Amino acid sequence: MSRTALGWIALGASASLVLSACGSGGDDGGPGEFDQGVSEVVNSSDEKGGTLRYAITSDIESTDPGNTYYGYMWNFSRYYARTLYTYASEPGQAAREVVPDLAKGQPEVGNDGKTYTVKLKEGLTYEDGSEIVAEDIKFNIARSNFGPDALPGGPKYYKEHLAKSGDYEGPFTDAEDPLEGLGGVETPDDHTLVFHLKEKFVDFPYVLVQPQSSPVPVDTEKPGERYQASPISSGPYKFEDEWTSGDGLALVRNDEWDPESDPIRTALPDRITVEEGVDQNEIDQRLQNGELDVDLAGTGLGPGAKGEAVNDEATKTRLDNPENQAHYFMNVNTKVEPFDDLACRQAVQYAVDRGSVQRAWGGKTGGTKATQVLPPAVPGANAEYNAYPSQDGEGDIDEAEAKLEECGEGGGFSANLAVRSDRPAEVRAGESIKESLERAGIDVTIEQFPTKQFSTSRVGSPDYVQENELGLALHGWMPDWLTGYGYFSQILHGSAIKKASNYNVAEFDNEEFNKTLDQVVKMDDPQVRAEEYEKLDQLVMEEAVLVPMVFHKPVLYRPDNLTNVYFNPSWKMYDYMTLGTTET
Structure with a gap:
């Protein structure tokens, strides 16, 4: 399997559209207006640097992109796990569009809707400099969907809809080729995936957006959930240290990420941190005190702070109250x-x-x-x-x-x-x-x-x-x-x-x-x-x-220092990939 860099082609929605989109909290930042982030970008900025600080009341479900089902991790994992497709980085209805991420363009659909051919951008690499290839995406699909050792946490859409998958026993067998038998996904070369479906499935492009369509190198792990300690990054950030559930995590810049190939992620902060197991009342207070930037869960202020914030005219300008489809x-x-x-x-x-x-x-x-x-x-x-x-x-x-x-x-x-x-x-x-x-x-x-x-x-x-x-x-x-x-x-x-x-x-x-x-x-x-x-x-x-x-309808709080803030209806919360901070 070749890992030779062959260049790149960038398609999809432009991140610069987000940074220049209408809406701002004012020339000096500022809070903006109530519900402004539902329809437009608040506090637009291309300023880089600083630490973006998240917190969540529970322990993180899983950092493994193949083993997660909570919406907040589908959003957050994009910092380190690029997917075949994603949603446009735009506020409002424009965010519902499925756009290429690792893929060069939209899939080619054939065989009466039962075949999807996806071409990858070339020259993309992991944090260690090795090339991202088609088999790596096929492997993540296999490990998260097939066999007795399949990861339990995520959906099983690939297993349900791929053809010729009934006899496949998963990648963790004694077979010389761990992907042999997974006939529903072909990789004729390093930059092509061909998905064969059992039957026509008009919603299949949405499956290609999910974290299970991110790459995991074939030779990186054994059965089980150990990969989540330190997933290998294909995005703009990598894990600073191994993650242990409950201890929080920190992400730092991945120097191997090519911004020219990625029109979705602005990668503005230098560092990203998550605290786990923080009481909701404490999260709400620290957001308003400027000690936190984002509640990772995306479900909004808790009952105690919600009514108080909505009824305070000064605080209300920092709130968004969208319908989030939950x-x-x-x-x-x-x-x-x-x-x-x-x-x-x-x-x-x-x-x-x-x-x-x-x-x-x-x-x-x-x-x-x-x-x-x-x-x-x-x-x-x-x-x-x-x-x-x-x-x-x-x-x-x-x-x-x-x-x-x-x-x-x-x-x-x-x-x-x-x-x-x-x-x-x-x-x-x-x-x-x-x-x-x-x-x-x-x-x-x-x-x-x-x-x-x-x-x-x-x-x-x-x-x-x-x-x-x-x-x-x-x-x-x-x-x-x-x-x-x-x-x-x-x-x-x-x-x-x-x-x-x-x-x-x-x-x-x-x-x-x-x-x-x-x-x-x-x-x-x-x-x-x-x-x-x-x-x-x-x-x-x-x-x-x-x-x-x-x-x-969550009541979302956006601190004054948080930049490029808007509600993305496809992620059902703020779009985490565009956020920055003016705090250093």
């Missing part, structure tokens, strides 16, 4: 009694006071009350649909009690509700839900778990859920991309149910839903697809496996 809902597990009975699930739907839940998330600035599954920005969302109407969103206790009688639980029953302990708004919402359900005779015990365990070994483990009778679980989901498939597939399709890191927490496996979702992504007409997604949304609501809560 839907916070409650899963109702179909395998935990008595929720295996439809009427018992429907009783929960009727009993919940959505107005109270909305207030727990911060009222109207925290989000809008939801009555369907799909967030408003996703084609097929219908805000008028409500399968469980109740006056003023306070719930319908009479109807809830009638449903309890129908499922044989007329005297009520006990249930456990799981929430993430390091998400204050979710804890408060859990308490609100507990009060709501107890009005109908459903006695709720709240079980709290830290975020890192929540989605992997607790709520993300069907065995653990059933052994501990976690019939209810508060969760949130952002679409992996803005289509119905990008929202539904990992949380509601039966094939998404996994033994660990399971996001189909309701364990919903409905034949009609699965079959229809599989067929929609073969349809060329986007209007027809939207109509089908609307029907699927209604089916989920009729089956009562998700209780809609709020479509989230």
